[in-house]
Amino acid sequence: MDEHAFVLERQHFRHLLAALQERGYQTIGPTVREGAIVYDVIESDTDLPVGWGDIQDEGSYQLMQRAEAALFGYTLSPQSWKRFLHPPDVRLWQAHRTDGTFSITPAADEIPRCAFIGVRACELHAIAILDRVFLDGAFVDPIYQRRRAHTFIVAVNCGQASGTCFCASMQTGPAVDSGFDLALTEVIDAERHYFVVNVGTEGGAEVLNALPHREASAEEIAAAAQIVAATAEQMGRSLETANLKATLYNRSEDPLWDEVAERCLTCGNCTLVCPTCFCTTVTDVTDLSGAVAERRRQWDSCFTMEFSYIHGGSVRYTPKARYRQWMTHKLASWIDQFGVSGCVGCGRCITWCPVGIDITDMARRLQTADQPLGEAR
Amino acid sequence: MTTKTNAERNPKLAVWKFASCDGCQLSLLDCEDELLAVAGAVEIAYFPEATRAVVRGPYDLSLVEGSITTPHDVERIKRIRKQSKTLITIGACATAGGIQALRNFTEVDDLTAAVYATPAYIDTLAKSMPIADHVFVDFELRGCPINKDQLLEVISAFLHGRKPNTPTYSVCMECKRRGTVCVMVAAHTPCLGPVTHAGCDALCPAYNRGCFGCFGPMETPNTAALSAWWRRLGVADPQLMRAFRSFNAGAEAFRKESEAHEHADH
Numbered sequence A: 001m002d003e004h005a006f007v008l009e010r011q012h013f014r015h016l017l018a019a020l021q022e023r024g025y026q027t028i029g030p031t032v033r034e035g036a037i038v039y040d041v042i043e044s045d046t047d048l049p050v051g052w053g054d055i056q057d058e059g060s061y062q063l064m065q066r067a068e069a070a071l072f073g074y075t076l077s078p079q080s081w082k083r084f085l086h087p088p089d090v091r092l093w094q095a096h097r098t099d100g101t102f103s104i105t106p107a108a109d110e111i112p113r114c115a116f117i118g119v120r121a122c123e124l125h126a127i128a129i130l131d132r133v134f135l136d137g138a139f140v141d142p143i144y145q146r147r148r149a150h151t152f153i154v155a156v157n158c159g160q161a162s163g164t165c166f167c168a169s170m171q172t173g174p175a176v177d178s179g180f181d182l183a184l185t186e187v188i189d190a191e192r193h194y195f196v197v198n199v200g201t202e203g204g205a206e207v208l209n210a211l212p213h214r215e216a217s218a219e220e221i222a223a224a225a226q227i228v229a230a231t232a233e234q235m236g237r238s239l240e241t242a243n244l245k246a247t248l249y250n251r252s253e254d255p256l257w258d259e260v261a262e263r264c265l266t267c268g269n270c271t272l273v274c275p276t277c278f279c280t281t282v283t284d285v286t287d288l289s290g291a292v293a294e295r296r297r298q299w300d301s302c303f304t305m306e307f308s309y310i311h312g313g314s315v316r317y318t319p320k321a322r323y324r325q326w327m328t329h330k331l332a333s334w335i336d337q338f339g340v341s342g343c344v345g346c347g348r349c350i351t352w353c354p355v356g357i358d359i360t361d362m363a364r365r366l367q368t369a370d371q372p373l374g375e376a377r
Numbered sequence B: 001m002t003t004k005t006n007a008e009r010n011p012k013l014a015v016w017k018f019a020s021c022d023g024c025q026l027s028l029l030d031c032e033d034e035l036l037a038v039a040g041a042v043e044i045a046y047f048p049e050a051t052r053a054v055v056r057g058p059y060d061l062s063l064v065e066g067s068i069t070t071p072h073d074v075e076r077i078k079r080i081r082k083q084s085k086t087l088i089t090i091g092a093c094a095t096a097g098g099i100q101a102l103r104n105f106t107e108v109d110d111l112t113a114a115v116y117a118t119p120a121y122i123d124t125l126a127k128s129m130p131i132a133d134h135v136f137v138d139f140e141l142r143g144c145p146i147n148k149d150q151l152l153e154v155i156s157a158f159l160h161g162r163k164p165n166t167p168t169y170s171v172c173m174e175c176k177r178r179g180t181v182c183v184m185v186a187a188h189t190p191c192l193g194p195v196t197h198a199g200c201d202a203l204c205p206a207y208n209r210g211c212f213g214c215f216g217p218m219e220t221p222n223t224a225a226l227s228a229w230w231r232r233l234g235v236a237d238p239q240l241m242r243a244f245r246s247f248n249a250g251a252e253a254f255r256k257e258s259e260a261h262e263h264a265d266h
């Protein structure tokens, strides 16, 4: 942890939200809704899930009342920040037919400046992956770019891992390392409740300077470091990444894929909750008169039939081919494509799979399967 | 404005009813704001629910609601097919036999004997069947009832000669896009969403209810795997059988799954 850390007392936390709002940011953070802690617009610290935690396991999520009144005592929300940076449904343009010709109106894209409150280490890595996908190279995605450019990030070091977390295996957490404006560690001991704050950017420093704060003591910094270190020991899941890419390529015909396909519903939930899955489909619609047409872009999933539809039919017509495509892309071919794994170990696909299919379990079974490995690619 | 020549006249639309509750046809009348646009784009030639005026066939587009349940229905749908350039079935009755397909799981004679004073007067078929069992159907629009936005989409697509955007994937896709917290995972409420065809915009989960399967089986429904998970949630065979045996009881995937729980002993 940075030696230059600061302390923000719990009772001053509301000033952080206010300072961001004064700077024109819409503050988006955790709040309790529909029996879960979701990310949504929050106005004040009373909107935060004070004292709430969660219990997560395969196919199961439960809210839990914690002993202390922590603001960030939960682990991960059902959906990721992807929702705000890469929205599930956007209109791209509209066309109007007039006098035998037509004109195209680009969609008005009103983008609020968003401050994300409570971004975890794995989620920062996921945003970094989306940055590569959408901002690197010749084809920049303007929708993502506009949203990302205005984002202020308040990260939070995890004080608690869930039953489906495995960021430690993926080296994406639980400690926040980069990609934030401000990073907080929530410390609650017998007498005090405060945040140890690290500054990541000048913008972060400017906001911090507007709040009541002071330099952190060596003890406070050590207390924060100790909390994150303890979280690393709580991982509910693990994934052995050494040789995993080769295993997936070599075992593409393993009977284990048939087994998982017997359980998989091809519902697509895992892909939509994954913070790095970015696929979309584009749909053209017309009105009844044919005077107005529009093009929309929506989240898609490699688990749908239409996803691999080319003239004559779907290429991946079996559920087996679709599950294999997803897992192999996520953990192997993503590395060839983008230089990093597509998985940050957040565990959402495990928790939110309605039948509890566990990507780490599948990986382990492939890794320990009886058949000898072929030549690694 | 001159009067339209025969070539540029609006397509003739007919709406037909078989064994059904009228709910799907009413979705068309329920289009309120868009109804004038519909009336402007097509000539409503036969739609007894809306107008008594009848224009003779042939028809460019026939929307058919309801299932085939009598020998008379069989003859009638064949005549309608002959008079229709495009025939689109709307709703669970027309696409899967509807709730009345519950008769398919029992002896119809027992039912007529129980319901009618003089069963001999009743001329009915043993099964309630989808329209596509009897004639060629150009497109099936799912739902109990259908979603009016999807109906407008199907009519627009027909008018402009394009494929309708009515995705065949799961309700979960709509549920996640909408941002609803999954009721099966977070509340352990049994939900048919993962095996059900999209189209309702995941209405029930948004109101904290499990999906009832109104739109019938999705493109690749793994009903057995979902049932196995429902058992873990404490759902026993009789309830499992009933869950799959409702508005879309006659749809193949749901029929088979309900039968698997009918005499299962666990």
Ligand code: SF4
Pocket (backbone or CB within 6 Å): A270, A273, A274, A275, A276, A330, A342, A343, A344, A345, A346, A347, A348, A349, A350, A359
């Ligand atoms: S694959 Fe699963 S665990 Fe990995 S980042 Fe995606 S949702 Fe999280």
Ligand code: SF4
Pocket (backbone or CB within 6 Å): A263, A264, A265, A266, A267, A268, A269, A270, A271, A303, A352, A353, A354, A355, A356, A357
């Ligand atoms: S792995 Fe789970 S969430 Fe993903 S498609 Fe299969 S059943 Fe759905």
Ligand code: SF4
Pocket (backbone or CB within 6 Å): A267, A269, A354, B171, B172, B173, B175, B176, B180, B181, B182, B183, B184, B185, B191, B192, B193, B194, B202, B205, B210, B211
């Ligand atoms: S609530 Fe039902 S429809 Fe929604 S994601 Fe969960 S299982 Fe799917």
